[in-house]
Amino acid sequence: MRNSSRVAASRCDWPQRLAATLEEFRTKDGGYAKTRDGAVGSTYHTFLVALCLELVGQPLHEPGQVVEFLLGRRRDDGGFVEIAPMKQSGTNPTAAAVALLTMQNAVTEDVRSSVAEFLKGVRGDDGGFQANERIPFSDSLSTFTGYLTCLDLGLTDILTPKQIRRFLAELELKYGGYRAAIWDNAADVEYTFYGLGLTALVRLTEQSQAS
Numbered sequence: 297m298r299n300s301s302r303v304a305a306s307r308c309d310w311p312q313r314l315a316a317t318l319e320e321f322r323t324k325d326g327g328y329a330k331t332r333d334g335a336v337g338s339t340y341h342t343f344l345v346a347l348c349l350e351l352v353g354q355p356l357h358e359p360g361q362v363v364e365f366l367l368g369r370r371r372d373d374g375g376f377v378e379i380a381p382m383k384q385s386g387t388n389p390t391a392a393a394v395a396l397l398t399m400q401n402a403v404t405e406d407v408r409s410s411v412a413e414f415l416k417g418v419r420g421d422d423g424g425f426q427a428n429e430r431i432p433f434s435d436s437l438s439t440f441t442g443y444l445t446c447l448d449l450g451l452t453d454i455l456t457p458k459q460i461r462r463f464l465a466e467l468e469l470k471y472g473g474y475r476a477a478i479w480d481n482a483a484d485v486e487y488t489f490y491g492l493g494l495t496a497l498v499r500l501t502e503q504s505q506a507s
Contacts, residue, residue: 314354315349315357321341325337327339340388342396346362346399350399363400368380371385373385373429375387385414387428387442388427412449412451415451417429420433423455424436424438424439437490439463461498469483474488475487
């Protein structure tokens, strides 16, 4: 009974204690790092912290500072980078930044238009999104995050459901799984998740366009 009481009591303030623990990963630049020893904030891990806080019903500490941190990760190519020293934007950190800015109601028309130009630049001829402009092929992770960003920002003309279905058909293997990209020869759980996620997003888009 004593142990049960202690567990019950701990649950009452568990969200607050979790929020306090996550705050130990806060960096001087206003973001959050992967570890407590991190010197600079990570766009992706800052996004993850915000998601965790939302799930447990806790507010993001100093949200204005987080927005400033994210905007500091913008680059001239229109996207966002993972950490400050990087100069070339990536699809995945751009998606994380846009998602978090959306959560904070901080997506301006300038951000929206610049992200649109970036996504057009990483749009592959194969029907997906590339991780960045230097990589010559698309992958399912970048396509999932890039397309989700398109939907969040209302940029549905950048990549059509038909193009994505063609891309997915190249990645789906006969036994039901999905591979990461055309160079891969085996499926795995992670990329099967992105393949199924893309399939769901495409269906939702098609249903919305049909109604």
